[in-house]
Amino acid sequence: MYRIRITFSKYGKARWIGNLDLHRTWARILRRAGVPIAYSQGFNPQPRMQLASALPLGIVSICEILDIWVIEPISTDRLKNDLVFSLPSGIEIIEIVETDLKEKSLQSRLRAAEYVIELEDYIDIDVLQEIVDKLLAMKSIIRQRRGKDYDMRSLIQVLDIVSGDSIPQKMFVRFSACPGATGRPSELLEYMGITAKTINRTKLLFVDNDG
Numbered sequence: 107m108y109r110i111r112i113t114f115s116k117y118g119k120a121r122w123i124g125n126l127d128l129h130r131t132w133a134r135i136l137r138r139a140g141v142p143i144a145y146s147q148g149f150n151p152q153p154r155m156q157l158a159s160a161l162p163l164g165i166v167s168i169c170e171i172l173d174i175w176v177i178e179p180i181s182t183d184r185l186k187n188d189l190v191f192s193l194p195s196g197i198e199i200i201e202i203v204e205t206d207l208k209e210k211s212l213q214s215r216l217r218a219a220e221y222v223i224e225l226e227d228y229i230d231i232d233v234l235q236e237i238v239d240k241l242l243a244m245k246s247i248i249r250q251r252r253g254k255d256y257d258m259r260s261l262i263q264v265l266d267i268v269s270g271d272s273i274p275q276k277m278f279v280r281f282s283a284c285p286g287a288t289g290r291p292s293e294l295l296e297y298m299g300i301t302a303k304t305i306n307r308t309k310l311l312f313v314d315n316d317g
Contacts, residue, residue: 120196
């Protein structure tokens with residue numbers, strides 16, 4: 107058994123593919139490319155694969171990660187070449203590497219996710235900075251998700267205006283991304299009263315395998 111890590115981007119129409127459908131999409135991609143994928147045991151065997159983190163609908167990403175398990179050794183360069191012809195529009199492979207079978211799951215090691223948000227409408231820089239400063243000064247921001255209260259402020263590690271007064275205006279945000287406690291750009295923007303033109307997930311941050 108071997109474990110392969112695929113880093114890929116997701117954009118265009120593909121950004122509207124949900125997490126479950128993305129698993130199915132990758133299963134088709136791997137099958138069409140003839141990848142010797144391993145399957146789970148049981149009554150209904152499934153391809154052994156795992157995404158590092160679900161990406162909210164509509165968000166572009168340049169850092170999505172998929173681990174797959176294969177039953178025989180395979181060249182990562184050859185795999186990349188084979189997959190290219192099976193990829194749908196909006197999914198592009200960035201890197202493929204082999205990783206340790208004993209490594210903990212990416213989901214269990216994920217701690218934060220970084221986003222760059224391009225604003226739809228121009229906001230006076232002083233007004234925008236005041237909105238950001240007031241939010242960061244708050245000790246808690248209680249919101250609801252699926253009928254349960256959570257503190258959105260505790261999930262915001264970094265929030266900054268990265269474009270200055272230039273157009274398009276952009277903000278950078280780093281959210282905590284732990285099991286049961288993951289920040290969402292859409293909820294932050296709703297609270298701030300700001301509309302985004304695009305949201306791009308740019309980096310996933312993990313603790314070390316022994317962390």
